[in-house]
Amino acid sequence: MAIDYQRLLERRFEPIEHAYSRRDSILYALGIGLGADPLDPRQLAYVYEEGLRALPTLPVILAYPGFWAKEPDTGIDWRRLVHAEQSFELHAPLAPEGRVIGHNRITSIFDKGAEKGALLTQQREIVDTASGALLATVSQVSLLRGDGGFGGPRNGAPPAPHVVPERQPDASCDLPTLPQAALIYRLSGDTNPLHVDPTVAQGAGFTRPILHGLCTMGVACHAAMRALFDYNASCIRSMRVRFTAPVLPGDTLRTELWQDGDIVSFRTIALERRVTVLSAGRIDTQLH
Structure with a gap:
């Protein structure tokens, strides 16, 4: 079944109300590795209820619409869907607990051709339930490997990837x-069996369950906070990344960082396997 471009573009998503607690914020932080040093008060600020702070990447799990591509009305070959890119932008400070509403929509579908698949971009606006204030915008690009050549537009592709400097990193x-990182992270809402069930993972072509891409993104943000911002979450305004290879739980992740004014470029490498797992990374800061 081929996807119906116009029908999919106009697909309606019901608003999702999400009440999240301090416990949820702590669990998310533990899932991306905060608290590894129990004597570091900078890390404890994100995993201990006394003076608890929200991580800047927290919006990626708020009002999450679930794996909707699996629904039969989409026509998507969901088994061949790959999470390609992710970004978020913060519009207001996030509290470690609250009640929000997520408004999800598909913003574009780009036909790369029958052999190359299609790119689908979706956007989620997260607003505060009480005030209606926009807190964050979360965007995701999915590669639909089995759905190209449906006759859709061949222009309007997602923005070109961010270019990482060629000089030596300023920090790493x-x-x-x-x-067990994937087993912890999935408790924040992404229960795709690819990340827990060996049979499902092997059916998808992996030797074992892989780590969630959004968890890897969180680890990279943690690395930037640790190396450049002394764990000050308020420095980070937005983040964008491209997923280039899967991470295996237990991998050591090296994030290389370049700082140019208010822009931080980065890439992340799985050290033991010498594989670049995140590329074209960009963090926009508000340092001044």
């Missing part, structure tokens, strides 16, 4: 991931 940070 190595962070280990736990063998």
Whole structure:
């Protein structure tokens, strides 16, 4: 079944109301590796209820619409869907607990051709339930490997990837991931069996369950906070990344960082396997 371009573009998503607690914020932070040093008060600020702070990447799990591509009305070959890019922009400070509403919509579908698939971009606006204030905008690009050549537009592709400088990194940070990292992270809402069930993972072409891409993105943000911002979450305004290879739980992730004014470029490498897992990374800051 081929996708219906116009029908998919106009697909309606019901608003999702999400009440999240301090416990949820702590669980998310633990899922991306905060608290590895129990004597570091900078990390404890994100995993201890006394003076608890929200991580800047928290919006990626708020009002999450779930794996809707699997629904039969989409026509998407969901087994061949790949999470290609992710970004978020913060419009207001996030509290470690609250009630929000997520408004999700598909913003573009770009036909790369029958052999190359299609790119689908979706956007989620997260607003505060009480005030209606816009807190964050979360965007995701998915590669629909089995759905190209449906006759859709061949222009309007997502923006070109951010270019990382060619000079030596200004800083780098190595962070280990736990063998059970995916089992912890999935408790924040992404229960795709690819990340827990060996049979499902092998059916998708992997030797074992892989780590969530959004968890890897969180680890990279943690690395930037640690190496450049002394764990000050308020420095980060937005973040964008391209997923280039899967991470295996237990990998050590090295994030290389370049700082040019208010823009931080980065890439992340799985050290033991010497594989670049995140590329074209960009963090916009508000340092001044």
